[in-house]
Structure formats: structure tokens, C-alpha cells
Amino acid sequence: MKILVCITNVPDTTAKISFTDNDTKLNKNGIQYIIGPYDDYALARGVELKEQFGGAVTVLHVGGAEADPQIRKALAIGADDAIRVNCDPLDSYFVASQIAHIARENSYDLILMGRESIDFNSGVVHGLVGEMLGIPSYSPVMKLDIEGSTATIAREIDGGKETLSAPLPLVLGCQEPISEWKIPNMRGIMTARTKPLLVVEPVSVDDMTVPEKYSLPAPKGACKMIPASEAETLIKLLQTEAKVL
Amino acid sequence: MSVLIFVEIDNGTIKKTSLEAIAYGAKIAEKTGGNATVLALGAADATELEKAGFYGANRVLHASDAKLAHENSLAYADVLAQAAAKEDSKIIILAKSGLGDAVAARAAAKLKAGIVSGVTELPEINGAFTVTRSIYTGKAFATAEIKSDVKILVIKKNAIEVDESQLSTSTAIVEAFAAALRDSDFTATVGQVEKASSELSLTEADIIVSGGRGMKGPEHWQPLLDLASALGAATGCSKPVSDLDWRPHHEHIGQTGIKVAPNIYIACGISGAIQHLAGVNGSKCIVVINKDPEAPFFKAADYGIVGDVFEILPKLTQAAKNLK
Numbered sequence: 237m238k239i240l241v242c243i244t245n246v247p248d249t250t251a252k253i254s255f256t257d258n259d260t261k262l263n264k265n266g267i268q269y270i271i272g273p274y275d276d277y278a279l280a281r282g283v284e285l286k287e288q289f290g291g292a293v294t295v296l297h298v299g300g301a302e303a304d305p306q307i308r309k310a311l312a313i314g315a316d317d318a319i320r321v322n323c324d325p326l327d328s329y330f331v332a333s334q335i336a337h338i339a340r341e342n343s344y345d346l347i348l349m350g351r352e353s354i355d356f357n358s359g360v361v362h363g364l365v366g367e368m369l370g371i372p373s374y375s376p377v378m379k380l381d382i383e384g385s386t387a388t389i390a391r392e393i394d395g396g397k398e399t400l401s402a403p404l405p406l407v408l409g410c411q412e413p414i415s416e417w418k419i420p421n422m423r424g425i426m427t428a429r430t431k432p433l434l435v436v437e438p439v440s441v442d443d444m445t446v447p448e449k450y451s452l453p454a455p456k457g458a459c460k461m462i463p464a465s466e467a468e469t470l471i472k473l474l475q476t477e478a479k480v481l
Numbered sequence: 482m483s484v485l486i487f488v489e490i491d492n493g494t495i496k497k498t499s500l501e502a503i504a505y506g507a508k509i510a511e512k513t514g515g516n517a518t519v520l521a522l523g524a525a526d527a528t529e530l531e532k533a534g535f536y537g538a539n540r541v542l543h544a545s546d547a548k549l550a551h552e553n554s555l556a557y558a559d560v561l562a563q564a565a566a567k568e569d570s571k572i573i574i575l576a577k578s579g580l581g582d583a584v585a586a587r588a589a590a591k592l593k594a595g596i597v598s599g600v601t602e603l604p605e606i607n608g609a610f611t612v613t614r615s616i617y618t619g620k621a622f623a624t625a626e627i628k629s630d631v632k633i634l635v636i637k638k639n640a641i642e643v644d645e646s647q648l649s650t651s652t653a654i655v656e657a658f659a660a661a662l663r664d665s666d667f668t669a670t671v672g673q674v675e676k677a678s679s680e681l682s683l684t685e686a687d688i689i690v691s692g693g694r695g696m697k698g699p700e701h702w703q704p705l706l707d708l709a710s711a712l713g714a715a716t717g718c719s720k721p722v723s724d725l726d727w728r729p730h731h732e733h734i735g736q737t738g739i740k741v742a743p744n745i746y747i748a749c750g751i752s753g754a755i756q757h758l759a760g761v762n763g764s765k766c767i768v769v770i771n772k773d774p775e776a777p778f779f780k781a782a783d784y785g786i787v788g789d790v791f792e793i794l795p796k797l798t799q800a801a802k803n804l805k
Contacts, residue, residue, distance in 0.1 A: 249736050250755050253620045273737055327625070328596060329589065354736065356616050356623070358598040359579075360635075363554070363586025372555055372669060375583060378730070388672075393552065394491075394578060394684065395731060396676035402669035412737060413730070444595030445625045448611060452621050453762070459769070459779050464788030468800035470768065475804070478783065480744040480766045481688075481712075 237291035237382070238342070241282045242335055242349035242361070243310055244272035245303035249354065255450045262450070271306045273417075274350025274376075278408070280415035281380055282348050283314035289382065292316040294342070298325050298334045304433070311428035312420030318431070323438040326447065328356070332364030333441040339369055344405060346387070351376035351409040362409040372402055375409025483516040484509050485570035486538065487561050489580060490521055494529045497685045498576035498638055500536050505603065505641045506574040507537025512606055513572070518542060519653065520564045522549045522557055527655045534653035536643070542568075542658035548667065549660075552580055556666040558587030563660055565592060565631065573633045578684060585635045594631035601640050618736050618759035637763065638684065638742040683734065686715035688745045689764075691734055693719040693757075695750015695771060695790055699727040704794035705749055711801035717741065719751045735760035747797075749790045753778025770794075 247253070247262075248270045254263040271279070282293045295315040297303050300322065307318045321334045339347055347369075352359035359375065366373025378397065379390035388401045389408070420428070462470055474481040486506035488499035495503075507517040519533045519541040530541045544560050561584060565573055573588065575581040582598055589596040599614040601622065613624045615637060683689060690709040696702060709716045716732060723733035734741055736756040742763030749770050751757060758781050761767065769782040770790050779785045786793055 247617070249759070251617075253617045255621070328586075328598075332586075332590070354618060356599075357618055357740075358596075359582045360586035360589070360596055360598050363558075363583045364590045364596075366555075367558070367587040367590035370665075372666075373583065373587070374554075374669075376579060392579065392731060393674070393676070394580070395682045396674065397731070398552075398674045399672040400669045401672065442593075442629070444629045445597060445627050448624045448626055450616075450621055450623050451613075453619075456781060457783070459782040459785045461779075461785045461787065464786055464793055467786050467788070467793040467796045470784055470786065470797060471800035471804060473784065474745060474766065474768075478745075478766045481804075 237285060237289045237346065238344045239282045239286060239291065239293045240296055240339060240342070240344040240347045241275070241279045241293055241310070241315065242296045242347065243275040243279065243306065244350065244353040244355070245269050245297060245299055245306045246272050246353055246355045249273065254452070259449045259451060269302070269306060271310060272350045272353050274352060274354070274409070274411050276417050277412055277414050278348035278350055278410035279310055279313060279315065280418045281410060282346070283418065284415060285346070285382060286314070294319060296335060296338055297321070298323065298331045300324060307433060308428050309420060311431045311433070312424040313418045314424065316431065318433040320433065320435050321438050322435050326443065327445045328358050328360045328364060329444040330441050332361045332368060334438050335361070335365050336368035337439045339365070346404060347407040348410055351411045359409065362407045366407040369407070371405050371407060373407040373409070374400070374402070376411040377408045378411060378414055380408065380410070380414055483518040483568050483570050484513070484572045484574065485565050485568055486517060486519045487573065487575045487581070487584060488519055488521050488533070489576065489578065490523050490525045493525045495521065495533060496576070498578065501638065501641055501643055502574050502576040502636055503533050503536040503538050504643045505636055506572070508603055508641065509572055509574070509606070510537075516540065518568055518570070520544070520561060520658070522560060524550050530655045531652035534651050535648040537649060538653045541653045541655045543655055544658040544660040546660060546662060548662055551671060553666065554580055554583035554587060556662060557584045558591065559663060559666055560660040561588045562591040564658060571631050573631070575633070575635050577635045577637050581635055585633050589633050592631045593629065594633045595627040595629035596633040596635070597625060597627060598635035600634045600636045603641060604634070615763070618740065619762035620759065639763070639765070681715035683715050683717055683732070683739050683741050686741070686743050688712050688714035689717050689741055689743045690714045690747045690749065691717035691719070691751060692722060692728070692749045693751030694721050696722070696727070701791070702728070704791060704798070708747070708794050708798045708801065711798045714747075719757050748778055749794065751778060752776045753781060
């Protein structure tokens with residue numbers, strides 16, 4: 237089975253976000269980068285499926301060289317090789333076009349990624365890639381099993397979940413509890429150093445959107461404390477003061 | 482030319498978040514001098530669909546093919562692209578949800594459209610078409626210009642204020658839309674569907690009461706459920722609670738769970754880890770109840786009560802009941 241796992245390189249979930257250069261760039265000072273948490277689940281499940289059925293897992297990242305440590309980590313977790321499309325991506329459409337291009341050249345049985353990146357939170361890349369390749373896409377996938385050339389999926393829907401089975405190839409956006417995050421072991425870290433990481437240039441895509449600037453939410457006012465003995469007054473305050481009830 | 486609004490149908494009626502999308506699309510149509518046209522798929526009564534008019538829509542295209550009754554993002558995107566082509570729509574609006582994002586994404590690839598998901602306010606249209614959306618899970622906003630001819634906007638809850646007392650009184654004209662369905666969109670076999678239909682959906686709810694580890698165990702949830710029912714609220718939980726299986730996974734609110742934007746969010750026994758805050762920072766008013774006065778959640782709250790949740794919750798429930 238040939239599996240492609242697409243990973244993002246994002247500020248970790250506790251990062252404090254601020255901007256520089258007249259609010260046109262993220263202030264990367266003091267920010268620790270990680271593999272997107274949802275992508276990490278996709279990677280873990282991809283590696284498990286390879287261990288079960290044989291084949292290979294290729295890791296793909298669309299972005300700059302600063303992601304290489306995270307790509308090496310993915311190789312240490314168990315991916316066999318990696319591709320990085322060297323660019324500074326502008327939007328989801330651009331990223332999806334790059335992924336679709338790589339996928340067309342290599343024809344994978346499964347293309348896995350997180351349900352969304354935790355920097356831009358769009359959650360549309362799997363759908364875009366699926367449509368660009370003319371194959372189905374499903375998200376958010378919480379359970380994935382393969383039998384022959386059919387995938388059985390459990391995915392979250394509004395207020396519940398649904399199971400479905402569909403023929404491969406598929407594009408899937410993943411989330412917990414599809415698998416448990418894997419921590420690389422020493423042997424994995426050693427072998428990852430020599431696994432191939434191919435750097436390719438992007439294919440050209442029309443500009444769909446162009447970023448202009450970033451901003452932060454207005455600071456929150458002070459919290460109004462209500463004594464526990466008068467807790468019931470909260471309901472009145474919500475109605476008459478906050479006017480939200 | 483018209484602004485096309487894709488709506489989600491639940492039990493034959495248009496979902497609340499989709500009604501917001503109609504109001505949002507109608508405002509843009511007003512600005513750009515076009516019509517606001519709604520696309521509704523699956524089973525729904527014309528009398529329900531007509532109500533799109535109250536929110537500013539002129540027409541509703543209804544594709545009622547039985548094959549569209551069950552949520553299918555592949556087929557829905559196909560029909561959306563067909564409707565956009567037929568209507569010559571250059572602006573397409575959807576409400577943000579798992580389905581909304583999936584349909585928008587596949588339609589964007591078909592229509593070669595720029596897509597922006599998580600939009601938080603009306604676009605600015607003066608020569609350039611610029612939109613602002615939420616990024617870093619609510620920690621910041623990004624403004625971008627959409628350059629493409631066709632533009633797709635997936636809007637977050639509360640991207641537009643809808644005053645229910647100021648709605649239009651005219652209904653929309655409902656027309657049948659004959660969609661060409663492709664077999665390739667129906668290769669999946671849908672098995673079991675588990676849906677808690679009696680529960681209010683978290684993404685739609687105006688009030689949410691949510692519990693954390695401070696609730697001490699699944700058997701102690703009743704006071705929280707009582708308050709939720711007195712307020713007509715949906716119930717949520719923190720990640721540890723869903724990890725411990727105290728509550729179902731679809732109630733998990735946070736960075737890796739559901740992101741919510743209610744008018745009131747009441748957190749009971751949740752300390753307020755940054756990952757949880759990321760899921761609730763779209764809320765208009767946050768109430769935190771915690772026995773620990775140092776709980777970080779108080780810094781993000783509008784109202785705080787320090788004390789025992791099991792003493793406080795019944796008091797709130799009583800006060801909420803007295804209100805009605």
C-alpha cells in the first residue's frame with residue numbers, strides 16, 4: 237500500500253501569537269514549531285497501516301526549509317521517505333494544488349492529513365485535493381480500517397458519527413482517536429537521518445487570495461466576580477447587564 | 482448575477498447557522514446589486530424553504546432528489562457548482578461546519594474559485610474584495626484579498642448580527658432545481674449513523690454549559706444537565722473529560738475538538754488550559770465557576786464565581802427557572 241501523509245509545520249498549541257513588519261508577518265520569536273496535532277494522528281495511522289499491510293509511507297510538506305526538523309521527526313516516527321515542496325504558500329488552494337501534483341505523479345492508495353491545520357484552521361485542503369484528483373475525500377475521520385481495496389471509516393458528523401465504506405484511493409482528513417500519537421525511538425531517530433528527503437520546486441498556480449495583514453482580538457475586560465453566596469444573581473446580570481440572555 | 486447561498490437542512494428545516502449565511506449573502510447582494518439565491522438539497526417542505534425570504538433571499542433552488550437526502554459532500558459540491566454556473570454566481574456563501582467546509586472545498590476546485598474559510602465579518606468591496614477571518618484557533622485574524630473571479634466564503638457563527646425582530650415579511654420563491662447527479666459521487670456505502678437528535682448541536686447553540694474534571698465524575702453530571710435544560714442550553718466538556726469517557730467525544734470543546742461561538746458559555750470545573758480557551762474564545766460572554774480562584778480561565782471570563790460547583794449549579798438552575 238502506498239500512503240502519502242501531508243503534514244503542516246505550525247506553532248505549538250500554547251504559542252502566544254503576535255505580528256511584526258507592520259502586522260504583515262507572524263512574530264516567530266520564541267515560537268516552537270511542531271507537526272500539526274491532527275497531522276500527527278494521520279501519520280501515526282499511516283505508519284500502522286504500512287506495518288499491517290506492507291508498502292511505504294511518504295511524508296509531504298508544502299513549505300520552507302524551517303520545517304525540515306519536523307519532517308525528520310515524521311521519518312523517525314516511521315515514514316520511509318519525504319518530499320518538501322519548497323515555497324512560502326499563500327493559501328489552501330495553492331497548497332492543495334502542490335499536493336495534487338505530487339499525488340498525480342506517484343499515485344497513492346491513501347492520502348492522509350489532519351482535519352485542519354492549527355494555524356489557519358481552514359479544513360479545506362483535503363476536499364480541494366480530492367476534487368483536483370477526482371477521488372472522494374472524507375473528514376473528520378476518527379477510525380480507519382482497510383480490507384482489500386476498501387476503506388471503512390467512522391467520521392464525525394454534526395452531533396454524532398457515521399460509518400461508511402468506500403473504495404480506494406481516498407483523501408482523508410483525520411482526527412483523534414484514529415490512532416495514538418507516536419514518539420520516535422532512538423533507532424527511528426538514527427535511521428531518519430539517512431532517509432531520503434526530496435526537495436522540489438512548486439508548480440505554478442494562479443493567485444486566488446493574497447494576504448494583506450493580521451490583527452489581534454481586542455483585549456478582554458476584567459472578570460466580574462460574584463460571591464458564591466449570591467450565585468443566583470448571575471442569571472439577572474446576564475439578562476440586564478451583559479444582555480445575552 | 483446572484484450571490485448563491487448553500488444551506489444545510491436538518492429535519493426539513495434550514496439550520497440556524499445557514500439562516501445567518503442567507504442574511505450574510507443578502508447583505509452582499511444588496512451591496513453589489515444582485516439577487517440572493519439559496520440552494521437547498523434534500524427533503525424539505527416548500528413552506529419551510531420560503532422562510533429564506535425573511536432573511537433576505539429572493540429565490541430558493543431546491544434539488545429534492547432522494548439521493549441527496551443523506552449528507553454527501555461530493556454530490557452536494559457537484560450540485561452547488563452546477564447551480565453557480567447556471568446562476569452565473571460569482572460569490573458563494575456557506576456556513577462553517579464539517580459539511581460546509583467539505584462542500585466549499587470541492588466546489589472551489591471545480592469552479593477554480595478562491596476559498597476563504599472562517600470568515601468573521603462582511604467583506605469590504607471597493608474595487609478589491611477583502612475578507613477577514615479567524616486564524617490560530619481564534620487567537621488572531623487575517624485579512625486577505627480574493628483575486629479569483631468566483632469567490633467562496635465559509636462564514637463563522639456570528640459573522641453577521643441577525644435581529645430576529647427585524648426580519649423581512651416577504652417569502653422567497655421556491656423553484657425546483659434539476660441537478661445532474663454522477664455515479665462517482667455515490668461510491669461510498671453509508672453504514673451506521675449515530676446521531677443524538679434530541680440534543681442541541683454545539684455549533685448552533687446560543688448557550689452552552691460545559692463541564693471539566695472539577696465535576697468529579699460522569700455520575701455527577703446531573704446538576705449541569707439541569708442548568709442546561711433550564712436555560713435551553715447545549716452541553717459540552719473539556720478534553721480530559723472526553724478522554725476519560727465521562728462524556729461522548731462529540732461534546733469535546735477545544736483546540737482539537739469543536740470550536741464554539743455561543744452568546745453565553747458557562748464553564749463548570751474547567752481550569753481553562755490554553756487549548757480549551759482556543760475552542761471557546763468566539764463566545765460573547767464567558768462565565769467561569771471554579772473552586773480554585775487561581776484557575777487561568779478567570780482571566781478569559783466576563784463573570785466568575787469561586788466556589789463549589791455542586792452548590793452553585795442548583796442555585797443557578799433555580800434562578801433560570803424563575804426567569805421563565
